[in-house]
Structures are given as structure tokens and as C-alpha cells.
Amino acid sequence: MTIVKLASVASTNKYCEVLDLAEVEDFTCYWALEQTAGIGQRGNHWEAAPGKNLTFSLVLHPTFLPADRQFKLTQALSLALCDCLKDLKDSQDLKVKWPNDIYVAGKKICGTLVSTHISTQAIKQSNNQAIISSAVCGIGLNVNQTDFPDWVPNPTSLALLTGKEYELEPLLKKLLARIETRYNALRAGQDPEQEYLARLLNIYVPARYIYNEREIIATITGVDSHGRLLLTTSEGQQLSCGMKEITWLG
Numbered sequence: 001m002t003i004v005k006l007a008s009v010a011s012t013n014k015y016c017e018v019l020d021l022a023e024v025e026d027f028t029c030y031w032a033l034e035q036t037a038g039i040g041q042r043g044n045h046w047e048a049a050p051g052k053n054l055t056f057s058l059v060l061h062p063t064f065l066p067a068d069r070q071f072k073l074t075q076a077l078s079l080a081l082c083d084c085l086k087d088l089k090d091s092q093d094l095k096v097k098w099p100n101d102i103y104v105a106g107k108k109i110c111g112t113l114v115s116t117h118i119s120t121q122a123i124k125q126s127n128n129q130a131i132i133s134s135a136v137c138g139i140g141l142n143v144n145q146t147d148f149p150d151w152v153p154n155p156t157s158l159a160l161l162t163g164k165e166y167e168l169e170p171l172l173k174k175l176l177a178r179i180e181t182r183y184n185a186l187r188a189g190q191d192p193e194q195e196y197l198a199r200l201l202n203i204y205v206p207a208r209y210i211y212n213e214r215e216i217i218a219t220i221t222g223v224d225s226h227g228r229l230l231l232t233t234s235e236g237q238q239l240s241c242g243m244k245e246i247t248w249l250g
Helices: 012-017 071-088 158-162 168-187 193-199
Strands: 002-009 028-035 054-060 094-097 101-104 107-119 131-141 206-211 214-223 229-233 238-241 246-248
Touching: 002 012, 002 168, 012 028, 012 054, 012 131, 028 168, 054 168, 071 094, 071 101, 071 107, 071 131, 071 158, 071 168, 071 193, 094 193, 193 214
Parallel strands: 002 028
Antiparallel strands: 028 054, 054 131, 094 101, 101 107, 107 131, 206 214, 206 246, 214 229, 229 238
């Protein structure tokens, strides 16, 4: 495990985009003390006060994972984040908002963005399937920030939840250790899907969404092998949705 500390960058994921990832050691973490233009899901801005939170990208080389199973990496990462947060604050309210953001009691504490790079290299052990040559896992965890801009929806932080202030570097190392445990379990063949579904926000609960530019009531029933969200509408229609196709209204 290697941690590279960066004073200030626009985005750790963008910083990693210009690297030759083939030359970066597996499980290298690029940690920014200040991130001026962080990126969230759907291209949204990620708000983080300088020196208050953890903003980093983790470079992995999960060559053991076929490309058509890449969502397993997202599931394992989400569970690792829950593991770490549960260590700090025992809570049954820890949920994964599909596909991989972390909520506590209905408020967002952690955002993630996973970018994978696919290789068509033939691997005999995987029946000549394409594999994931590298993955950049961008993570933003709200730690000591207690004031957020009005435009940030439903934010919370460890400081708000526990009333404590945390040293960032020890917390980062603790989180990376949890990720490494889940990553190694995935490498060993463990499937994180059932644990992931057990943590999934709103699973089996009717909720309001925007789909095809109209509001619907639907119930999450699962996630398919490609990470698409599976829902059943109140009218009985079966939906399979990608990231930009459906929006939860909260």
C-alpha cells in the first residue's frame, strides 16, 4: 500500500487520468489535502472544505476480474466504506445508495466514482474474456466539515454524527485497510452481492423516482450483473436502469 500526498489538485481522479496507470503499483492511493474541482456521479461537483475531509483516488489492478463482472468491484468498495464507518459509529442506518454512495440515516456522508479500464488481453483462466486492467476509485468522505453550502443535498459528516474531530491520515489508513480486506476477499472469489443488497437503500420499499421525465412510484428489487438497477413500478412494469436513466427523489 502506497499513499501519495498531494497539497492541492482539481480532482484526484483527473490527476490519475494523466498517469500511465500500467506503471502505477496496485493499491496506490493519491490523497489530496485540497480538491478544487471534485467530481461526483453524473458529472456533479463534489463539495469538500480544504483540510476537513478525505478526498482521494485509489488505483487498483483487478486483473483477476473479468470485465463483465466489474460491478463486483463497486459492491466490494461500497461494503468496505460501510465497514469503516460502522467501526467509528455503530449504526444500522448505514446504507448504500445505488450504485455506490454511502448514506447514514438518510443523509449522504460519502460519494464514490469508479472508472475502469478494460483490456482485451486473452487470459486462459477466464476463457479469453476481456479483463479489467486498472480501476481508479475516487472517494470523498465527509469527516470534520460541519457547514455545507445550501445547494449540497442532505449532507452529513463524521463530526456531525459523533461530535468528535478526527485526524485525517490515521482515518485514511484505517479506511484503506478495510478496502484492502474486501479487495482481497474479491480476489479470493467471494461474492459481495448479497451483503451489498442487504445494505441497499430503499430495496423492497416503494419510493418516488423520475424516469423518462415523469415521476413514478417504484420498488427496487435488485441489481443485475452489469450493475443496472432493477425496479418494479406501482403499475407492475419491470425496469432495468443505468445511472443516467433514473433519479431518486428522496
